[in-house]
Amino acid sequence: MDVTGSPDARASDRSAPEPMIRLRGVGKTYADGTVAVHELDLEVGRGELVCLVGPSGCGKSTTLKMINRLIEPTTGTIEIDGRDVTAQDPVELRRGIGYVIQQVGLFPHQKIVTNVMTVPLLYGESRAKARARAHELMDLVGLDPATYADRYPHQLSGGEQQRVGVARALAADPPVLLMDEPFGAVDPVVRVRLQDEFLRLQHELGKTVVLVTHDIDEAVRMGDRVAIFAGGGRLAQYASPADLLGRPADDFVSDFVGSTRGLRRLAVTPIDPAHLEPLDGVRTGDLGAAIDVASTLEEALAVLLRDDKPMVAVKQGAQFVGVLTPNGIHRALRASLAE
Numbered sequence: 254m255d256v257t258g259s260p261d262a263r264a265s266d267r268s269a270p271e272p273m274i275r276l277r278g279v280g281k282t283y284a285d286g287t288v289a290v291h292e293l294d295l296e297v298g299r300g301e302l303v304c305l306v307g308p309s310g311c312g313k314s315t316t317l318k319m320i321n322r323l324i325e326p327t328t329g330t331i332e333i334d335g336r337d338v339t340a341q342d343p344v345e346l347r348r349g350i351g352y353v354i355q356q357v358g359l360f361p362h363q364k365i366v367t368n369v370m371t372v373p374l375l376y377g378e379s380r381a382k383a384r385a386r387a388h389e390l391m392d393l394v395g396l397d398p399a400t401y402a403d404r405y406p407h408q409l410s411g412g413e414q415q416r417v418g419v420a421r422a423l424a425a426d427p428p429v430l431l432m433d434e435p436f437g438a439v440d441p442v443v444r445v446r447l448q449d450e451f452l453r454l455q456h457e458l459g460k461t462v463v464l465v466t467h468d469i470d471e472a473v474r475m476g477d478r479v480a481i482f483a484g485g486g487r488l489a490q491y492a493s494p495a496d497l498l499g500r501p502a503d504d505f506v507s508d509f510v511g512s513t514r515g516l517r518r519l520a521v522t523p524i525d526p527a528h529l530e531p532l533d534g535v536r537t538g539d540l541g542a543a544i545d546v547a548s549t550l551e552e553a554l555a556v557l558l559r560d561d562k563p564m565v566a567v568k569q570g571a572q573f574v575g576v577l578t579p580n581g582i583h584r585a586l587r588a589s590l591a592e
């Protein structure tokens with residue numbers, strides 16, 4: 254199936270980085286005849302974070318597991334960095350691919366540090382080096398080794414265990430990370446915190462990430478691009494969050510992103526200086542707290558509502574560049590569709 258056929262996909266492809274993962278005509282039919290994935294074409298750019306999202310049973314996990322060969326495709330080819338994965342030794346292949354799952358899969362009778370050391374030890378590091386690496390990784394995911402290294406998995410919260418899972422997946426410094434519902438087992442507040450932490454980490458590390466989720470909010474929040482799957486492993490649309498919310502390819506996508514997609518678009522649409530109004534003549538009492546021009550429309554609206562003001566001042570560095578009103582927000586939202 255060729256999703257580049259839609260104008261949306263073409264538009265987002267133009268800005269996509271050089272492909273790191275490339276699926277061509279990939280299909281999976283299980284032995285009982287279930288078609289889990291149907292002729293999937295998908296490219297993930299180097300350093301890109303792509304979310305696979307869709308209803309239960311639409312083939313997201315199967316797609317992910319075909320990338321690291323936990324499941325063999327029935328048809329098609331998968332390349333990572335230009336090399337066909339089926340031509341590589343699976344163990345060798347998985348060295349370059351971190352894998353994070355919802356159930357975390359920590360060894361319950363081993364300390365946290367030992368859990369994280371497993372991978373470096375497996376690759377022949379000395380115990381001292383593996384321990385040092387484990388401490389470094391724990392720091393990276395925000396778990397102080399002095400507090401957590403000697404604890405056992407059951408002595409950690411779900412969110413902390415999830416961070417250990419991420420640390421372990423990063424242990425071999427793989428260029429590619431596959432994540433299957435990585436934040437699914439924690440409550441919504443912790444989930445948002447883990448998402449933020451991971452985005453910060455990703456910004457620093459620049460891994461190529463494929464993340465499976467059934468949560469559209471998580472997908473548009475995290476993904477540089479989002480692939481929406483429909484039943485039977487059919488790719489319904491592959492586009493940036495702004496494109497997906499602004500121009501759903503069909504009724505299925507439109508329903509899936511929901512009737513509140515307009516609200517969601519606020520969070521993925523930046524302020525456009527063209528829609529600001531001049532500051533001259535504005536009474537200070539009409540202004541909410543100033544926001545930076547790099548903010549999203551959602552942040553601007555949040556300040557308007559919080560401060561209960563008709564407009565918000567927008568700054569670029571120390572300089573005021575104009576004011577944004579609810580009308581301006583509406584115009585910016587509409588204009589983002591016309592781009």
Ligand SMILES: Nc1ncnc2c1ncn2[C@@H]1O[C@H](COP(=O)(O)OP(=O)(O)OP(=O)(O)O)[C@@H](O)[C@H]1O
Binds near residue numbers: 289307311316
């Ligand atoms: N070993 C198997 N044998 C037969 N069918 C299978 C097997 N594993 C998965 N399936 C079927 O393949 C389809 C896709 O499954 P998959 O786990 O990829 O979906 P998913 O989108 O990840 O779902 P979820 O969000 O519920 O985890 C489903 O219909 C599932 O029942």
